[in-house]
Amino acid sequence: xxxxxxxxxxxxxxxxxxxxxxxxxGFFISAGCPLSVPMPDDEWPLIPDVKNLTLAxxxxxxxxxxxxxxxxxxxxxxxxxxxxxxxxSFLRSLLAVSVGGEVRGLTEDDLNQLEKDICGEIVKKxxxxxxDDETPYHRLCNWVRSxxxxxxxxxxxxxxxxxxxxxxxxxxxxxxxxxxxxxxSFFDLRAVEDNLIPIHWSRLWKIHGSINxxxxxxxxxxxxxxxxxxxxxxxxxxxxxxxKYEESRKMPYLAxxxxxNRFIRRKSSFLILNGYSFNDGHLNDAIINALKSNPTGxxxxxxxxxxxxxxxxxxxxxxxxxxxxxxxxHNLNVWTDDKAIIGTNIGDWLKTPSGQDDDKDLLNFVHSGxxxxxxxxxxxxxxxxxxxxxxxxxxxxxxxxxxDPVDK
Numbered sequence: 520x521x522x523x524x525x526x527x528x529x530x531x532x533x534x535x536x537x538x539x540x541x542x543x544x545g546f547f548i549s550a551g552c553p554l555s556v557p558m559p560d561d562e563w564p565l566i567p568d569v570k571n572l573t574l575a576x577x578x579x580x581x582x583x584x585x586x587x588x589x590x591x592x593x594x595x596x597x598x599x600x601x602x603x604x605x606x607x608s609f610l611r612s613l614l615a616v617s618v619g620g621e622v623r624g625l626t627e628d629d630l631n632q633l634e635k636d637i638c639g640e641i642v643k644k645x646x647x648x649x650x651d652d653e654t655p656y657h658r659l660c661n662w663v664r665s666x667x668x669x670x671x672x673x674x675x676x677x678x679x680x681x682x683x684x685x686x687x688x689x690x691x692x693x694x695x696x697x698x699x700x701x702x703x704s705f706f707d708l709r710a711v712e713d714n715l716i717p718i719h720w721s722r723l724w725k726i727h728g729s730i731n732x733x734x735x736x737x738x739x740x741x742x743x744x745x746x747x748x749x750x751x752x753x754x755x756x757x758x759x760x761x762x763k764y765e766e767s768r769k770m771p772y773l774a775x776x777x778x779x780n781r782f783i784r785r786k787s788s789f790l791i792l793n794g795y796s797f798n799d800g801h802l803n804d805a806i807i808n809a810l811k812s813n814p815t816g817x818x819x820x821x822x823x824x825x826x827x828x829x830x831x832x833x834x835x836x837x838x839x840x841x842x843x844x845x846x847x848x849h850n851l852n853v854w855t856d857d858k859a860i861i862g863t864n865i866g867d868w869l870k871t872p873s874g875q876d877d878d879k880d881l882l883n884f885v886h887s888g889x890x891x892x893x894x895x896x897x898x899x900x901x902x903x904x905x906x907x908x909x910x911x912x913x914x915x916x917x918x919x920x921x922x923d924p925v926d927k
Contacts, residue, residue, distance in 0.1 A: 533903075728771075
């Protein structure tokens with residue numbers, strides 16, 4: 520028997536879940552989200568995806584013989600030269616064993632300079648501002664602002680940019696990101712782990728660091744500080760895969776992964792993933808292990824595009840890691856435009872007669888598809904994997920709370 524999923528039913532469930540003001544609701548914002556910000560054709564995207572960011576950095580640093588050597592050694596190690604996070608991880612692994620000598624033809628000084636050069640180019644590409652106050656980021660933050668919640672909204676992000684901070688501050692939504700102080704903000708581990716934060720403040724957890732974080736040494740101890748904007752000539756803390764356990768414990772990274780774990784383990788937690796491709800094994804493990812320990816928790820992954828790549832894209836599954844995990848974990852659901860994996864069951868979207876198809880607000884988010892299923896029925900599309908579409912969904916139901924009727 521072929522499984523299908525009724526989009527109206529599941530959109531109604533999503534709307535109702537988001538209306539609960541006393542449950543833990545979180546948003547996981549990842550690399551695909553900046554691509555949804557509308558820009559003139561010659562200026563899009565505001566921030567490139569990881570591959571295009573890497574290609575841009577490779578082009579800028581291509582004349583640097585040391586950088587070319589690093590990429591050559593990276594390729595020999597079977598790593599991806601078109602993923603800047605792989606480049607940084609490899610560089611930092613070499614740096615850890617280069618003290619007092621050289622490794623693969625690169626000295627410690629070479630590697631230190633390369634790290635600064637790479638992070639400096641990342642900052643140049645990511646230190647941008649949202650073009651106006653009508654972006655998807657603003658719609659998300661306006662939804663947060665509209666509800667007087669009993670439980671704070673939590674944002675988790677792997678992005679290093681400052682777009683979420685800008686949108687939150689534009690709309691005067693108070694938030695806490697783990698740092699306190701105004702001149703040279705420092706990370707307050709106790710406030711994070713003991714949740715010593717006002718309820719009406721949202722939480723912003725930047726799991727992979729930020730372009731305005733940097734490292735300083737105080738009395739022989741390394742510490743992480745946050746500036747209001749990126750500082751030139753400092754050691755930017757971006758993508759911390761190189762840190763040992765002891766260093767991670769002193770710095771924010773391990774605490775922020777723990778925060779993600781704790782959030783998912785809360786009773787009836789609901790985490791929505793946007794723009795995440797499931798290519799980070801460490802994060803995947805953290806999410807799945809937390810879900811295994813908490814059957815009442817739910818993670819909904821909203822994926823951009825169709826379930827499979829088009830013929831022009833080479834065919835095959837678009838998000839194989841996501842599908843593999845969702846087929847085994849009942850409380851990880853994955854939605855793509857034309858298919859979904861819900862409760863481990865994969866199926867096309869298919870509207871079914873339910874007597875509730877007059878819900879026009881929800882029908883606005885069910886689009887006509889081009890493909891037909893095996894029974895010859897046209898498969899509708901649910902495009903909430905587009906961050907712009909998802910935040911339009913939030914905007915449509917802004918102000919709806921648990922006491923309002925959700926069925927019309």
